[in-house]
Amino acid sequence: KLDRSTEDYMYFDSYSDVTIHEEMIADTVRTNTYRMGIFKNSKSIEGKVVLDVGAGTGVLSLFCAQAGARKVYAVEASSIADQAVRIVKLNQMEDRIEVIKATLETIELAEQVDVIVSEWMGYALLHESMLNSVIFARDKWLKPGGLILPSRADLYIAPINDLVVEGRLNFWSTVKGQYGVDMSCMTDFARKCIMNKDITVNPVTVEDVLSHPCKFAELDLNTVTLEQLRDVRGVFSCQCFGSSSIHAFCVWFTVTFPAEEKALVLSTSPFKPETHWKQAVLYLDDTVDVMQDTKVEGEISLHPSEENSRHICIRVDYVIGDQKKHSKTFSIPDQYLE
Numbered sequence: 001k002l003d004r005s006t007e008d009y010m011y012f013d014s015y016s017d018v019t020i021h022e023e024m025i026a027d028t029v030r031t032n033t034y035r036m037g038i039f040k041n042s043k044s045i046e047g048k049v050v051l052d053v054g055a056g057t058g059v060l061s062l063f064c065a066q067a068g069a070r071k072v073y074a075v076e077a078s079s080i081a082d083q084a085v086r087i088v089k090l091n092q093m094e095d096r097i098e099v100i101k102a103t104l105e106t107i108e109l110a111e112q113v114d115v116i117v118s119e120w121m122g123y124a125l126l127h128e129s130m131l132n133s134v135i136f137a138r139d140k141w142l143k144p145g146g147l148i149l150p151s152r153a154d155l156y157i158a159p160i161n162d163l164v165v166e167g168r169l170n171f172w173s174t175v176k177g178q179y180g181v182d183m184s185c186m187t188d189f190a191r192k193c194i195m196n197k198d199i200t201v202n203p204v205t206v207e208d209v210l211s212h213p214c215k216f217a218e219l220d221l222n223t224v225t226l227e228q229l230r231d232v233r234g235v236f237s238c239q240c241f242g243s244s245s246i247h248a249f250c251v252w253f254t255v256t257f258p259a260e261e262k263a264l265v266l267s268t269s270p271f272k273p274e275t276h277w278k279q280a281v282l283y284l285d286d287t288v289d290v291m292q293d294t295k296v297e298g299e300i301s302l303h304p305s306e307e308n309s310r311h312i313c314i315r316v317d318y319v320i321g322d323q324k325k326h327s328k329t330f331s332i333p334d335q336y337l338e
Contacts, residue, residue, distance in 0.1 A: 021057050021080060024119070027276040033266040034119060035063050037149055037257030040264060041115075042067040044147045048114035051075065053104055053137050054130055058084035058097065060117050065093045072096060073113070077103045104133040113141050117149040123201050124280035125155055125253040126232065126302050127312040127332055131219075135226055148221045150255035150266065155217040157236050159296050159320075160208045160281070162247040165194055169287070195247070195283035198333040199314060204250050204270040204279045210290070211238035213269065216300055233301035240294040245287045249316060251280040251300075282316060282330050294321045305331060 025031055038045065038060070046068030052061045055074035061084075064072050074097055076084055081101035088097045100107055116137055122128035138148060172186040216234030240246075250270065257264040268277045290296075298318030305311040315329040 023276050025057065025059060029273050029275045030119070030266065031059065033257070033264060034060055034117075034149075037259075037264045037266075038063040038067050038117065040257065040259040041147060041149060043260075045069050045115055049073075049111060050115040050117060051109070051113040051137055051141055053116060053118035053134050054120060055084055055099065056080055056119075058087050058099065060119060061097050061099075062088070062091055062093060064115070064117060065096045069096065069115070071111075072098070073107075073109055074099045075104050075107055076101060104137055109141060112143045113146065114143055115147045115149065116142055121153070121253065121255060121277065122312070123277060123332065124199060124251050124302065124312055124314060125153060126229070127199075127310075129229070129304060129310045129312070131221075131229060132226055134221065135224065135229070138221070147258070150257045151221050152256040153219040153221070154215055154254045154256075155219075155232070155234070155251065155302075156213040156215050156253065156269065157249055157251050157300055158213050158238065159210045159240065159246045159290075160204055160248050160250045161210055161244045162208060162281075162283075165247050165283070166245065166287070168194060191286070195285060195287075197328065197330050198283075199312070199330045200248075200281040200283065200333075201278050202281050203274050204281065206271055209250065209270055210240050210242075210244055210246060211296065213271075214238050217302075231301055231303050233299060235297070235299050237295065237297040240290040240292065240296065242292045243290070245289050246284065246296070246320060247287055248281050248283040249300075249318070251282065251314065252277075280314070282314060282328070285326070285328065288320045288323065290321060296320050298325075 045064055047070050050064045050069045050072045052072060052074045055061050055076040058074050061072045061074040074084060081099055085099045088094050118134045120130040120134050169187055169190055173184045175181060175183040214236035216236045217232050252268045254265050254267045268275050270279055298316060300316045302312055302314050305313050311332050313329060313331045317327045319325050
């Protein structure tokens with residue numbers, strides 16, 4: 001198990017390179033929705049004090065200043081804070097935006113704030129556990145009745161078919177016809193390698209989804225506690241659309257910005273335009289064939305890894321049709337742990 005200072009160093013160091021910021025800013029669904037979510041709340045921001053938790057390059061702080069904020073505290077612990085200072089100056093907002101290069105938990109502000117804004121979401125919503133810092137900021141710095149942007153998060157699950165995996169598993173049965181060597185015994189080995197315990201981050205197409213989405217958890221950022229974030233769980237039950245094969249479960253999230261008329265939703269659903277979060281794919285140990293209206297039900301829980309509390313683990317207990325109950329625990333693989 002890593003100590004907290006090592007966890008924090010690894011996490012903040014991953015944000016010191018340009019690539020991750022390019023990916024986030026270039027994600028137009030993400031960046032435009034935040035921009036609209038901030039401007040739709042300009043009445044609550046104008047003349048007020050804002051705290052930007054994990055400010056990165058400072059783009060959300062600049063949106064808040066453009067929406068009329070009197071003061072924005074842009075808190076960023078990684079070295080990208082140095083670039084945020086330059087960007088703020090380039091946009092002539094240094095009189096209203098103060099970049100603070102430190103962890104949120106260690107800062108001292110001159111005043112309480114009216115608004116907290118943060119883009120804290122990770123893969124499967126809770127990977128990187130930056131929401132903990134938002135909750136800390138809420139409890140310490142937000143005035144009673146203050147605004148949090150976004151204010152709510154919802155988690156969804158659905159069974160999916162994966163034609164790429166199906167093709168890779170079937171490949172070993174085709175070798176004999178092509179080369180005269182029977183390699184069909186490789187199929188079981190391939191299944192163990194491909195349908196493993198990794199949380200795979202991939203885009204899922206609408207055609208792959210085999211049921212209506214099931215919402216299994218809601219987080220109200222005004223009230224959720226750090227204790228509740230240690231085990232976010234819920235139940236799901238759905239019926240398959242038609243005859244197919246289930247290879248995996250797919251998990252995604254939405255976050256909601258309040259607004260006077262209609263709330264604004266940032267969605268990472270496979271039914272919506274793709275974002276850099278894509279979807280979290282959880283492969284079963286074995287492919288399960290299903291028919292129209294086959295019932296899929298179970299319980300899913302998200303909790304921090306024992307090795308590194310910033311990394312997420314997902315456990316799914318599920319029953320498909322008349323099969324017996326299965327359980328599997330997934331974790332984020334090394335390529336997402338930088």
